[in-house]
Amino acid sequence: MVTASVIAEARRRAGLTQAELGRRLGIPQSKIARWERGHRTPSLERVREIVAACGLQLTIGVEAAESTARCT
Numbered sequence: 490m491v492t493a494s495v496i497a498e499a500r501r502r503a504g505l506t507q508a509e510l511g512r513r514l515g516i517p518q519s520k521i522a523r524w525e526r527g528h529r530t531p532s533l534e535r536v537r538e539i540v541a542a543c544g545l546q547l548t549i550g551v552e553a554a555e556s557t558a559r560c561t
Contacts, residue, residue, distance in 0.1 A: 493527040495547070496539055500525075503543035513542040 500510050500521070507521040514521075523529045524539075531539065540547040 490527045492530050492536055493525050495536060496521070496531075497525045499540045499543040499545050499547075502545060505543060510539070510542060514539065 500507065503510075505513075506518075507525070508518040511518040511521050520529070524531055537547045
């Protein structure tokens with residue numbers, strides 16, 4: 490459901506309806522709705538395209554976890 494939240498948040502931040510975002514991407518509004526409900530999950534590359542169509546950039550990072558256990 491993280492993907493669904495990312496798509497919905499990007500669309501809302503851009504002030505777009507599902508139909509408007511669909512037009513920008515050249516896909517039907519119903520597909521946007523399925524993604525936002527979590528019924529379908531687009532690839533990471535497609536999510537980046539969706540976010541970019543909203544005028545935003547998707548960034549993903551990895552950080553070291555603090556741990557008391559040491560790897561040997």
